[in-house]
Amino acid sequence: MTLEPIALLFPGQGTQKQGMGAPWRDTEAWSLVGTVSEQSGEDVEELLLRTDGALLRRTDLAQLAVFTVDMMAHDEALRHGLLSEAPVAAYAGHSLGEFAALVAAGALGLADAAGLVAVRGRAMREAAESSNGTMGVLVGAPLPAVEALAADARAAGHRVWVANVNAPGQVVLSGSADGVAAAAAEAPGIGAKLISVPVGGAFHSPFMASAASRLRAALSGVEFAAQHSPVVANVDARPHVCGTDWPDLMERQLIAPVLWEEGVRTLVGPLACTRLIELGPGRTLAGMARRIAPAVEALSVDGPLALGAVGPAVSRARG
Incomplete structure (x- = not known):
């Protein structure tokens, strides 16, 4: 009997909600x-238990929570x-979840x-406040068509880039408000529609250059393990096992x-x-994950009660 290898995934900003810590308050992990x-x-306890949803959308607070x-x-x-029921072969996190x-x-x-998450969140918030940036999800179009649309918008003088390639038919654009609006106007031409994302800035785009500089300075004071289990990086979709790779x-x-x-x-x-x-x-x-790889089982542990439900699936063996 061979236990099937699993991967652990960690979500990022956008999954926060008011009272999100309450299910965990009585666990040892608290x-x-x-x-x-x-x-x-x-005060992270305040963030997780009592901060209202509107304030929790603030980039730095959302990321910590x-x-x-x-x-x-x-x-x-x-x-x-x-x-311990099955070997963990690799790890990945979406944006903030990579930490x-x-x-x-x-x-x-x-x-x-x-400490790095705190620096990153504050730096991203300040970078966003200094620019009129936003994001939008293009639904229904393949990536090459979205990349071409963004390139055409830039050629017309707009600042807009692909920021997230999440799943088939779901690509996020990031840039100036007018750039994202221009992309939205052209989206029907590639069989897509653009849905606004309620975020505070143009993340994962050149608009975050000042935040990247601040994070680089913070990373210089942190020690990574020389070797570690594989983590698939956001920027190249490749597994990395050397701590020296991560600052860059x-x-x-x-x-x-x-x-x-x-x-x-x-x-x-x-x-x-x-x-x-x-x-x-x-x-x-x-x-x-179910959209990307329908044949692979994808499960969520979004609270302590889910641990009991997920356990039997994780420990399922392969003969």
């Missing part, structure tokens, strides 16, 4: 809240033996990661597209992961 608060200088829940979900999964993936893979300590990859991630669809294909193809387990708030990544 102790992580203190560490993240100390390293970030924010989601990172903390990602880490609590992973901690409880370890404590309940969920991750949680690095902690889980042994590349980065929790305290260092929390994490800096580039702020100004380059998140190649999530290709990364999932790496997990289920070359890395041979047969189950994908999402750890953290919401079920967004599991839903994307």
